[in-house]
Amino acid sequence: MTALLISILLFGIGAAGSLIVANRIRWLTFVGAGGVILGSLTGIAPAVRAALGAPPQSLRIAWDVPYGSLYFRLDALSAFFLLPIFLICALAALYGTQYLEAYRGRKALAPSWFFLNVLAASMVVVVLAHNAILFLMAWETMALSSFFLVTFEDDKESTRQAGWTYLVASHIGTACLLVLFVLLGRANGSMDFDRFSASAATGLLFVLALIGFGTKAGFIPLHVWLPEAHPAAPSHVSAVMSAVMIKTGIYGLLRILTFLGPPQAWWGWTLCAIGLSSGVLGVVLALAQHDLKRLLAYSSVENIGIIALGLGVGIVALSAGAPFIAIVAFAGALLHVLNHALFKGLLFLGAGNVAHETHTREIDRLGGLLRRMPGTGATFLIGAAAISGLPPLNGFVSEFLIYLASFRGAISLDASGSVPMLATLSGLALIGGLATACFTKAFGIVFLGHPRTEHAETAHEAGPVMLVPGFVLASGCAFIGLFGSTVVQSMAPLISTVTGLPRISVGENLVQASKSVAIVGYFAALLIGLAALLSLARTIALSRRRVATAETWGCGYANPSPRMQYTASSFTQPLTEIFGTFLQTRQIFTGSDQLFLQRAEFRTHTDDPYQRYLFRPLFHGISRGMNSLRPLQQAKVQYYVLYIAITLLALLLWQVS
Amino acid sequence: MNQLINSILVLLVLTGFMLLSSSRLAACIRAIAIQGVLLGILAIVIQVGQLSVAGVLLPLSSAIVKGFVLPWLLFRAMREADTVREVEPVISYNLSIIAGTAALGVSLWLGHRLTLSNQPPSSLLVPAAFFTSLVGMIVIASRQKALTQVLGYLALENGVYAFGAAVALRLPILVELGILLDVFVGVFVMGIAIFHISREFDHIDTDKLRARTARL
Amino acid sequence: MSSGSLLPLILAVVLAPLMQAVITRTKSVLAGRIGQPLLQPYRDLWKLLRKGAVYSQTTTWIFQMGPTVGLASVILAMGLVPFGGSPALSGFTGDFVLIAYLMAAGRFFTVVAALDTGSSFEGMGASREVTFSALAEPALFLGLAALVRQTGHLSLSPVLASVSTVTWRHAAPILSLTLAGLIIVFLAENARIPVDDPTTHLELTMIHEVMVLDHSGPDFALIQYGAALKMWLFAAIIIGVAAPWHFGNRWIDLGAALGGMLVLGIATGVIESSMARLRLLRVPQLLLVAIVLSALALAL
Structure with a gap:
């Protein structure tokens, strides 16, 4: 616990320091990034220990605020969310040192470093807070600091607009939370979390929590701020926001669930329905985007949907008295929280590299970047495969657990319990297929083929400081993909905190479930091995034969130009057509349909x-x-x-x- | 026995989807014809064990009318109006299928909730009947041509017939009356509708021709 | 992990190209031709394997990764599929999810390899492939869920082992609906008529073939062989449901299953000869029908 307080303190020093040395750029980067990185490194060890099952610690300091107290508590649930916070914040700060160089001289960088430190500190306090007043204050600080980070490029109208949208949405959520905590506090006579317990109107409290935390998490239809704010922010900030900050919404929801006593089936149904709509609509909207970071933002909505599906299945199973299914489903959902932090952080940083080097985020203006940015391209490929939920990477492990739970539920629960399970598994399958389409597009059009514009043609690889975070995150994705069973087994304290089931039985159930995950891990390793073996055989076979290079086959057309390549919009056109009813894509065509060709322009735009x-x-x-x-x-x-x-x-x- | 009833009901549901997903009028008419025959068989199969002459003859005649006479009339109307497919449905065929799936879900839920005084022979009977009526409504609401509208009415009516078979299993008189009424309504609707079709198609036809020559 | 048998994997590895030959032969006979010899696919593979290769200047290592990952994933998936009463090499709770996602991984790399060439034709094929497979995936999972619910097992080998003539007598409507859904998925995933015409010569109308236009030599052999194995895999699952005879003797069971595969191959050939390819716009509708069929099977 002391280490965590020191880590918060270090964030504070980083924040204050970056204001003090505001005018000395070298010092500023050093102090600002140093605060975040050191603070994160200090905190990560106790967080790991607590997540693995060290007994909960708490610390209470009196505070003058009415009903408030500086009451911190570190249990497995808090610790599990602390892990990605520390990891991503540290990597993002490292990345930011070079990323922000480009703005040097044009922008005051001190506020950016100040607010990054404040954001990191407030996120840590949010998950540690055990008093509602403290929680709300940290929550509000988190919202405000991220607002200022989003509006970093405040000379752009679109950025300011995005910032306002975010601020308004965020406060609608906070308003619900205020009501929620006041209701809970009044019923229990205290604002401390450990005094909260199930009161009469648990349904109302659940709905309030769903709206309040759902706004932060990005449940459809409360997601509207997300695709605005994430692209507007600098890339390392988008990574922090998308990979970890929106997860505090999931944390809050889980924390409230622990107060509300035995869950009711309709909560699970609601979460499944929300998950299904967020997942499918999120990925369909992502498909229709032309802006790489906007695409990633919508894909965050999709992944939050997958998490909600897992939670929904878990709650339905809990209320139906099926602990095994509930445990597996919660394990899948929570593992997906961690996984999404890894690959979404990776993808946003990769997109940041692309934007940094080419000065555009328009997918249709890029192309051929893999040759020019091999490191970024390779890590982005790993992130894209992972987020599509493909073996041998981590996305598959968490989705596999959710599938496992819902298949088991579809067999063993009665009609009312099996319907959400069936909806979940068919929804997950659809989301998986669409995500594959979305990320083959994102990777394929941006990194493969010929460069479509000069921006892409002249791009260079980003510097090592901007590459290392990507490599770290990519190896994290591979690690969980291969050794998922170890990770799953170590989640027993966490799941037991969330579900309230005894830890020993949770552990036994997880060991049983992790048997399958272990075999999945073997298969992941086999897949890598077999593919490598086949590649080797092919290389050996070809080494003694004639290997020629030629133009790409253009069906006889002799003078192709890079502009003739399939674009991202045409790649996804069949799918956007099928889901056209939900997308309402606007098509704008200027030009004429007369006999002689004139300059024509065609653009599509998909509003939310x-x-x-x-x-x-x-x-x-x-x-x-x-x-x-x-x-x-x-x-x-x-x-x-x-x-x-x-x-x-x-x-x-x-x-x- | 239950297997047979279930199979008939599954086929009934599938013909509903056939009606929703096909743009060819011929296929839609065939779907309705199959539904008519299936319902006739269903009404007979349900009564096994207490068969009477009337109990066989009435469904049989209804199956003949719905399965052969009405389709024949409809095919003739189709030929006279010289139209082959529904060109511009209000909602796309994909969406129609999705709407159909939603309707199926709703009917299953209703069938689950609805408790009838006498147990129907199959738990799928009530949902299938509901579903067939709902399909009829979807078709009526979402298609433009008069002929497809008539098909929608017929599907609606088939659903009612199936429901009648579910509820009134042990009330043969009611079944007979219902069937007679059904046939009457069917022919009545047809009469009005064919009149409309011939009027409507007269000018749609010319429109279509004009559009085609313009494009050429 | 239950003790499995190598037999299904070996049979698949050896016989997969033969099934394609059966389909081609059926089509030839129905068209009044004699048709190619049944061993022709093997000769083609052998010929391709001994050739050199031509790579496009645009391509990178991604392009060379496509065929190897594609084949590796389908071979591994084959290790989870039982055949003719012999359990698969490996089996565990939820293995069919891994099968589906291994195929998806293979598809992912085939698609990015196609995009790597920068050819608009291959982009077009890739686009269609991801579109149709995104819709085929829910159909496949709902079909599997129907089987799982019917048999009460969560691993493919026991699921298919417990489908028997008795199950058919109890639940004929459910099984036939599931089967119909699975057959549509089979046709769509393996790029057969009515979804895709494997013999067409016009790039604009292709799906799978156009994605691999630029692959040549050993790479193309890997792709062709992977496609054959993938077809065998889906066919093996379908035959496991459709030909549920368990005579007690392992070899007779195997023979029955092989006979089933032969019948399925001929049936596919007949479908291809008697139907036209659907317009691409209508394919999603066909896949939706598959989803509906499986959903209906679950509702029963």
Whole structure:
């Protein structure tokens, strides 16, 4: 626990230090990044120990804030979420040292380092806080610091817009949390988490938590801020936000579930439904994007959907009294939290390299980058395969556990329990197939083929500092893919904290489930080995024969140009057509259909349907409603006095009657 | 026995999907014809053990009317109107299938929830009946041509018939009356609809021709 | 891990190209030709394996990875599929998920290898491949779920071992719906008519063939062989459901299953001869029908 406090302190020193040395760039980078990296390294050891089952520790310091106390508690659940926070923050800070170089002289860098340190500290406090007031304060600090990080390039209109969207969405969520904690606090007479327990209206509390934390996590339709904010932020910040910050929403939901007592089946149904819609719509929207980072942001919505599916299956199984299924499902969902942190961090940093070197994020303007950026390309490929849930990488392990739970549930539960299971497994299959389409596009169009523009043509590999984080994360993906069973077995304390089942039986169940995962690991290793063997055989066979190089076969066309390659939009066109009803893609064609060709232009644009059809009209309506109150504001003191008098009179009458 | 009933019901559901997914009018008419025959067989099979002459003859005649006479009329109408396929449905065929799947889900849930005073011979009977009616409604709501609309009405009516078979198993008189009513309604709808078709297609036809020559 | 038998894997490795030959032969006979000898696919593979190769200047190591990962994944998946009453080499709870995802991994690398050439034709094929497989995947999983629910086992070998004539007598509608769904998936995943025409000569209409236009020599041999194995794999699962005779004698069971494969091959040839390829826009609808069939099987 002391180590964690020191780590928070180091973040604080980093934050304060970067303001002090604001004008000395070299010192600033050193202090700002140093604070995050040192703080993370200090904290990671106790977090690992606690996640592996060290007894929970707590620390309580009195605080002057009413009902508040500086009450920290480190249990397996907190520790599990601390791991990706420390890992990704440290790597992102390392990455940022070089990434932000490009802005040197154009932008004040001190605020960026300051807020990165604050963000890291606030995330740590969020998962450690054991008092509602402390939690909410840290939650709010997290939202604000990330808001300032998102609006780093505040000279761009689109960035400011994204920042506002994020701020508003974030506060709608916080409002729900405030109500939630007030209700819990009033029922239990204290704001400390360990005094919270199931009160009467658990359903209402669950819904409040779902909206409040779902906004942060990015459940559809509360996800609208996510595809705006993530692309706008600098890439290492997007990595932190997408890989770990949105996971604090999942953490919060799980933490609240531990207060609410035995879960009800409809909570699980709701989570399954949310997971299904977030997963499928998230990946379909990702498919339709032209901006690499926006694509990744939507894919985060998809992965949050997969996590929600796992949680939903787990809750349905818990409420139906099927502990094995519940344990496996929770293990899958939580492992996916970790996995998504690894590969989404990796992909955002890779996308950052691409944007840094080519100055564009438009997928259709890139191409052929694998030759120019081999390291970035190779790690991005690993990330793309992992996020598509393919063996031999980590994405498959967590999805496999969720599949396993839902297949088992489909057999052994009754009709009402097996329907969400069947929906989950068919939804997961669809999401998997669509994710493969999405990430073959992202990798294939960006890194393969010919460069489509000069930007891509002249790109160079990013510096080593920007490559190392990618390699670390990629090896993490491979590690969990190969040794998943060890990881799964070590999750017993965590699952036991979440489900409230005794740790020994959880451990036994996990050992049983991890048998399959171990064989999956063997197969992953075999796949790598066999593919390598076949490659070797092919190379040996070809070494003594004639191997020629030629143009790509263009069906006889002799003068191909890079512009004629299949683009990302055409690659996904069949799928966006099939899901057109949900996407409402706008097609803009300028040009003529006359006999002689003229300059023509064709573009497609896919707005977020929820933004367009739900939130924009909603907020327009609100602002119209507010406008109708305008006449009240006459800027004359007499009127205001009158209003006060009328209000007082009305209150009096209400009180008297 | 139950296997046979279940198989018939599964085929009934599949013909529903056939109706939803096919753009060719001929295939749709065939789907409705198959439904008619299937329902006739179903009504007989359900009564096994207490068969009466009327109990066989009535479903049989209904199957002949629905399976052969009405389709024949419809095919004739199709030929006269010189149209082969539904060109522009309001919602796409993919979406129709998805809507059909949703309808199937809803009907299964309803069948699960609905408790009838007398147990139907198969748990799938009520859902299949509901589903067939819902398919009829989807077709009526989502298709443009008068002929497909008639097919929608017929599917709706087939669903009602199947439901009647489920509920009124031990009330033969009611079944007979219901069947008679069904046939009457079927012919009645047909009469009106064919009148509409011939009127409607007269000008649709010319429109189509004009559009085609313009494109050429 | 239950003790398995090497036999299904060996049979697949040896006989997979033969099944393709049976289909081609059936089509030839139905078209009034004599057709190629049944061993022709083996000769083709041997010829390709001894050739040199031509690589496009655009390509990178990704292009060379496609065929090897593709073949490796399908061979490993074969190790999980039982055949004719003999259990698979390996089997564990949830192994069919691994089978499906190994195939997906192979597909992923085939698709990126196609994109590596920068050819718009191969991009087109890749695009169609990912589209159709994204829709085939839920159909496959729902079909598997129906089988799993019917038999109560969570591993492919026991699932197929417990489908018997008795099961068919109890649950004929369920099994036939599942089977119909699986056959559609079989046709779609293996690029057969009505989804894709393996013999077409127009690049614009191809799906699978156009993705591998630029592969040559040993690489192409690996791809062809991988495709044959993939077809055998799906066929073996289908035959496991459709030909559920367990006579008690291992060799008779094997013979029955091999006969089933022969019948399936001929049936595929007949389908190919008697149907036209669907318009590409209609293929998703066919796959949706497969999903509906499997979902209906689950609802029963």
